[in-house]
Amino acid sequence: xxxxxxxxxxxxxxxxxxxxxxxxxxxxxxxxxxxxxxxxxxxxxxxxxxxxxxxxxxxxxxxxxxxxxxxxxxxxxxxxxxxxxxxxxxxxxxxxxxxxxxxxxxxxxxxxxxxxxxxxxxxxxxxxxxxxxxxxxxxxxxxxxxxxxxxxxxxxxxxxxxxxxxxxxxxxxxxxxxxxxxxxxxxxxxxxxxxxxxxxxxxxxxxxxxxxxxxxxxxxxxxxxxxxxxxxxxxxxxxxxxxxxxxxxxxxxxxxxxxxxxxxxxxxxxxxxxxxxxxxxxxxxxxxxxxxxxxxxxxxxxxxxxxxxxxxxxxxxxxxxxxxxxxxxxxxxxxx
Amino acid sequence: xxxxxxxxxxxxxxxxxxxxxxxxxxxxxxxxxxxxxxxxxxxxxxxxxxxxxxxxxxxxxxxxxxxxxxxxxxxxxxxxxxxxxxxxxxxxxxxxxxxxxxxxxxxxxxxxxxxxxxxxxxxxxxxxxxxxxxxxxxxxxxxxxxxxxxxxxxxxxxxxxxxxxxxxxxxxxxxxxxxxxxxxxxxxxxxxxxxxxxxxxxxxxxxxxxxxxxxxxxxxxxxxxxxxxxxxxxxxxxxxxxxxxxxxxxxxxxxxxxxxxxxxxxxxxxxxxxxxxxxxxxxxxxxxxxxxxxxxxxxxxxxxxxxxxxxxxxxxxxxxxxxxxxxxxxxxxxxxxxxxxxxxxxxxxxxxxxxxxxxxxxxxxxxxxxxxxxxxxxxxxxxxxxxxxxxxxxxxxx
Numbered sequence: 233x234x235x236x237x238x239x240x241x242x243x244x245x246x247x248x249x250x251x252x253x254x255x256x257x258x259x260x261x262x263x264x265x266x267x268x269x270x271x272x273x274x275x276x277x278x279x280x281x282x283x284x285x286x287x288x289x290x291x292x293x294x295x296x297x298x299x300x301x302x303x304x305x306x307x308x309x310x311x312x313x314x315x316x317x318x319x320x321x322x323x324x325x326x327x328x329x330x331x332x333x334x335x336x337x338x339x340x341x342x343x344x345x346x347x348x349x350x351x352x353x354x355x356x357x358x359x360x361x362x363x364x365x366x367x368x369x370x371x372x373x374x375x376x377x378x379x380x381x382x383x384x385x386x387x388x389x390x391x392x393x394x395x396x397x398x399x400x401x402x403x404x405x406x407x408x409x410x411x412x413x414x415x416x417x418x419x420x421x422x423x424x425x426x427x428x429x430x431x432x433x434x435x436x437x438x439x440x441x442x443x444x445x446x447x448x449x450x451x452x453x454x455x456x457x458x459x460x461x462x463x464x465x466x467x468x469x470x471x472x473x474x475x476x477x478x479x480x481x482x483x484x485x486x487x488x489x490x491x492x493x494x495x496x497x498x499x500x501x502x503x504x505x506x507x508x509x510x511x512x513x514x515x516x517x518x519x520x521x522x523x524x525x526x527x528x529x530x531x532x533x534x535x536x537x538x539x540x541x542x543x544x545x546x547x548x549x550x551x552x553x554x555x556x557x558x559x560x561x562x563x564x565x566x567x568x
Numbered sequence: 569x570x571x572x573x574x575x576x577x578x579x580x581x582x583x584x585x586x587x588x589x590x591x592x593x594x595x596x597x598x599x600x601x602x603x604x605x606x607x608x609x610x611x612x613x614x615x616x617x618x619x620x621x622x623x624x625x626x627x628x629x630x631x632x633x634x635x636x637x638x639x640x641x642x643x644x645x646x647x648x649x650x651x652x653x654x655x656x657x658x659x660x661x662x663x664x665x666x667x668x669x670x671x672x673x674x675x676x677x678x679x680x681x682x683x684x685x686x687x688x689x690x691x692x693x694x695x696x697x698x699x700x701x702x703x704x705x706x707x708x709x710x711x712x713x714x715x716x717x718x719x720x721x722x723x724x725x726x727x728x729x730x731x732x733x734x735x736x737x738x739x740x741x742x743x744x745x746x747x748x749x750x751x752x753x754x755x756x757x758x759x760x761x762x763x764x765x766x767x768x769x770x771x772x773x774x775x776x777x778x779x780x781x782x783x784x785x786x787x788x789x790x791x792x793x794x795x796x797x798x799x800x801x802x803x804x805x806x807x808x809x810x811x812x813x814x815x816x817x818x819x820x821x822x823x824x825x826x827x828x829x830x831x832x833x834x835x836x837x838x839x840x841x842x843x844x845x846x847x848x849x850x851x852x853x854x855x856x857x858x859x860x861x862x863x864x865x866x867x868x869x870x871x872x873x874x875x876x877x878x879x880x881x882x883x884x885x886x887x888x889x890x891x892x893x894x895x896x897x898x899x900x901x902x903x904x905x906x907x908x909x910x911x912x913x914x915x916x917x918x919x920x921x922x923x924x925x926x927x928x929x930x931x932x933x934x935x936x937x938x939x940x941x942x943x944x945x946x947x948x949x950x951x952x953x954x955x956x957x958x959x960x961x962x963x964x965x966x
Contacts, residue, residue, distance in 0.1 A: 244813055245783040253777075381814020393814035470777040471805075514780045516767075516787035534767065534788055540780040541743075541772065 238523035240392040244381070245519075250511040251504075252400040252469055255407035258503030259462035260480065261487035262414065262496055263455045269431040269494035270451045271332070273345035278459065278484060280356035283477035284323060285460030286467045287364045289316035290371045297373065305375035305398065307468055313460060321456035327352055328452055353478075360474045369472045374398060392523070399469040410461055411500060414454070418496065423450055431494065479544075483510070486547040490554045492561025501562060506547055514540045593635045595892045597622060597882060598659035600670030600680065601875075602646035606742075606773055606798040607672065609829055613860075613869035614695060615641060617935075618669045620863060621879035621917065630921035631887050644671040647744070647773070649679035656684040666892040667691040667882040669875065674699030674746040681711050691894040691901070693881055695874035698823070698846075699749040703943050710898055712881070714874040714938050715846050716948025718746070721823065722753030724950045724966055725844045729792065729820055730761045732842070737763065737820070738790040740781065740806055742797035743770035750796045750822055766790045773801035778809040786815030796822040799830050811837055826870055826953055826960065836958035845870045847951030848937045849965045856914040856935035873914075873935025874946075880917055880934055881905055887924045905940045907931045 260282065267275045275281075292312035302308050331352060335345055377383075378401050381393025418424040423446075430437040430447045438444060463477065470476075483506050491502025516536035525531075538546070554561060599618050601611040619639045626637040640663045642655035652671055659665045668690060671677040677697035685692040686708055693712045694702075700719040705711065729737060739755060741747030747770065755765045767788030771781045785793060785806075793816040797803030803825050810816040811834070821830075821843035831838070847853065847870075856876060860867025867873065882897075884904040889897035904920075909929030912920040920930045932938065941947045952964045 245779075245786060245815075249779045249783075377812075381812075385814070395813050397812060466776070473774070473776060475774070476776040511780060511783075514784070516784035519787040519789065534784060536784055536787075539769070540784060541770070543780060 234391075234523045237390055237392045238520050240384075240390055240394050241523060242520045244392065244394045246508075246511055246515055248394070248396055248400055250507045252403045253511065254504035254507030255403050256462055256466045256469065256503075257480075257483055257487045257507055258500040259407055259410060259458050259465070260484040261491065261499035261503050262411070263458040263462070264484055264488040265491070265494055265496060265499040266451055266455055266458075268488070270427055271345075271448060273342045273349065274485070276346060276349045276481065277327075277353035277356055279478045279481035280353050280360065280474070281320060281324060281456075282459045282463035282466075282480065283360045283474045284356050285316045285320035285456065286463035286472055286477070287360050287474075288319040289313055289460065289464050290364065290369055290467070290472060292316065293371045303374060306402065307372050307374045307399070309371055309464055309468055310402070313464055316460040316464065317457045320460045321453050323356075324452045324456050325449065328448065357474070357478065364474075366474055369467075371472065372399060372468045392519075397469065399465070403465045403469055406461060406465060410458070414458075414496065417454075423447075427451065482544060483507075483547045486551045490550055490561055492563040495561070495563050498561055498563035505562070506550060509550055510543050510546045513537045513546050514543050593632070594638055595632065595635050595886070596638045596640050596663055596665045597879065598642055598656070598663070598665035598668035598670065599639050599879075600642040600644050600652070600656055600659060600668050601672050602644045602676070603641070604643055605646035605648075605673075606801040607646050607824065609800055609827055610696075610870055611672065613866045613872040614672065614875040616863070616865040617856075617860065617867075617872040617875040618695070618879040620859065620865070621876045621883065624915070624917045625880075625883045625887075625921065628918055628921050630918075630925040631883065632890070632892060635892070637883065640665055642670070644673065644676045644680070646673040646676060649676055652676035652680050653683045656680040660684055660688045660690050665690070666886070667693070667894060667897075669693055669695065669879045669882065672696045672871070673744075674702060674749070675744050678702060678705060678745065681705060681707060685710055689894055691882060691885075691898050693878040693901070695878040696871040697746075699745045700753060701745060701749055703945060707943075709944075710894065712878075712901055712940065712944040714877045714881070714934075714936060714946050715871065716946045716950075718750040718822075719753040720948040721844055721846070721950060722750055722755075723757040724952075725794070725820060725822065726754055726757035726761055726763070727966075728842060728844065728952060729758065729794075730763055734791040734818075734820075735763055736766050736790040737792045737794050738766050738785045738788045738816075739768040739794040739796065740771050740785055741768070742802055742824070743772050746824070747796050754794065754796065754822075771797065771802045771806055773798060775802065775805065778802065778805040779813070781806060782809035782813055782815050785810070786813065790816075792816065792818040792820050794820045794822075795825055798824045799827040804830065804833060807834065807838070821953075823870060828960070831955065831958055831960055834958075838955045839957065841955040843953040843955075843960075844950045845953065846874060846936065846946075846948065847962070847965065848949035849951075850933065850937035850949075852913045852933050852935045852937055859915050867935075876914060877932070877934035877936050877938050880914075880932060881938075883917065884912075884920055884924065884930065884932055887921050888930075902940050902944065904930050905932050905938055 289312045292315045293309045378396040381395040385393045426442045487502035487506045491498030516534040518534050522530050622637040642659045644652040674697045677694050696715045698718040700717045741751035819841040823845035826843050826845040856873045857867035885897040885900040888900040909931040912932045939947045951962045954963045
């Protein structure tokens with residue numbers, strides 16, 4: 233029985249990866265939930281907007297690297313994020329003007345906007361592949377680890393190692409900063425308050441003189457920033473491939489819906505619920521239990537609830553359960 | 569109308585007869601390899617190896633009256649059976665190839681064999697499909713391979729690990745015919761030799777993150793992690809994940825993982841890792857490497873020699889049968905590959921053609937020391953690789 237080793241093994245294989253993954257999902261889900269709350273449709277192009285923003289960041293990062301600019305131990309990509317945000321903002325604002333505004337003027341039903349967003353998704357999808365291609369891209373540089381498993385073992389003398397990658401640390405820190413700024417903006421500034429008012433009751437907001445065009449523009453700008461940051465963090469931490477970004481759509485939507493659509497706090501909660509369930513349910517607990525339990529109770533099997541192949545199924549199942557029993561999500565969001 | 573039809577038919581007959589009678593005809597051979605997809609870094613050298621054999625024979629007066637050999641490339645994609653079948657179909661029906669050097673990955677090879685080669689009666693020699701299931705596939709005597717079945721590679725890898733004193737290993741394989749067949753063969757051989765496989769788990773290629781897979785493999789534990797996947801795909805992701813989380817630092821690799829991109833990515837982090845891939849230390853291997861580097865090809869690349877051998881076998885069998893028709897020469901392939909006869913090494917195809925023309929017998933050894941056994945597959949000789957100072961080195965053959 234060795235609780236310390238059990239905790240380190242748990243942290244290494246479950247806590248650290250799930251917290252990093254959860255932060256990435258939360259940032260993605262915040263974007264979905266903002267669009268749902270303010271523009272009133274589910275944006276299926278979200279994953280591919282992420283892929284586009286990350287692509288711009290990758291290209292600028294390569295440019296910086298060729299100029300010899302770097303951030304020392306931190307990835308150069310962080311410097312390139314503002315350029316990615318600017319390009320993504322231009323793209324989504326352009327799309328809004330050319331596509332969504334037309335349907336809004338006609339007071340189209342949300343389901344029509346959803347289908348329109350699927351069309352937009354295919355366009356973005358093609359755009360990314362034409363410019364950068366469908367392959368894996370590596371753009372991470374700088375120091376790889378805050379602490380590597382081997383260093384940790386040498387440092388503590390424990391049997392288990394704990395590795396924390398730089399990208400995981402950056403993910404969590406950035407997510408905290410971004411969320412703090414977003415909430416300050418929504419709760420404290422005039423524009424933020426007008427956005428919340430517009431989301432709560434469109435008619436009353438219009439009556440009180442809020443300019444809907446402005447609210448929509450600001451929403452897209454915030455969404456562009458959120459998706460680019462989320463995409464870059466995911467790409468740095470894992471790997472960049474346009475197709476996996478498209479697949480991220482499912483856990484991101486699951487996170488937004490589980491947390492309660494339209495509710496920013498819920499999106500963050502949902503992100504972590506999905507991440508911890510995906511990692512926890514597909515993890516084989518043998519090692520942790522082997523350390524934590526007395527020898528006589530040590531499990532022989534792997535103690536794995538579900539094979540790792542079923543990772544995506546976990547998001548689906550949670551989604552179904554929440555929709556069955558609490559259609560508004562864990563926090564009080566809008567029902568789907 | 570009737571007259572016109574008859575006239576056209578006669579004209580067509582006359583031209584084809586003229587072609588057959590002509591001296592310097594053209595023999596097309598398909599080179600069906602996965603130029604895109606998970607093993608795209610291996611295929612350029614393989615294709616070049618096969619085309620080297622064709623260039624060597626092309627225009628030789630003893631080869632079907634000085635016929636030229638024209639390679640036609642097709643993309644087998646490694647993973648998409650429908651695309652590979654379509655590519656093979658194009659080679660056979662549009663281009664009229666008389667034999668196919670390919671395909672490479674086991675899954676697409678099985679599909680092409682069943683859907684194109686057997687129905688059209690075209691000979692196929694794969695340089696690298698190693699799934700044990702292909703030994704028993706329905707082939708009407710048309711399918712051969714210059715690479716041995718994984719059942720054999722599984723044994724070799726298991727023996728190496730046991731000799732190094734590994735008692736428990738975890739296995740992960742790419743989720744397809746090749747990976748599954750290899751993993752099963754390895755597990756059976758390793759357990760026979762007294763070892764334990766703690767977990768044998770599949771991984772999907774093309775995912776962003778393999779932390780979950782590595783987590784369960786780490787939980788199962790073991791002295792080493794056996795990775796039977798692809799170097800440009802999930803296999804590399806698994807190794808990255810295992811190194812990052814400190815789950816394993818000793819790896820054993822199958823042939824799909826032996827490639828320069830492995831050491832380019834991980835360098836000295838993988839020191840101590842061992843691997844196996846088909847290869848032999850016969851005279852032919854060295855000769856082939858010389859020839860290849862003279863032609864600007866990487867002759868040490870996995871399966872480049874086997875590709876040369878596969879193309880050579882088709883060409884020599886054609887010469888022995890005196891015909892480029894698959895129905896005529898398929899039965900001659902084992903004859904030219906095996907004893908008795910004069911031993912033929914790479915670069916000696918001209919000599920072989922001369923012997924055949926003189927009515928003699930040849931025993932083609934080629935780059936891989938090929939000897940066809942059982943259902944037309946190579947008996948198998950493997951190179952044992954080790955990673956030392958961040959470089960792949962061959963440490964022995966078995």
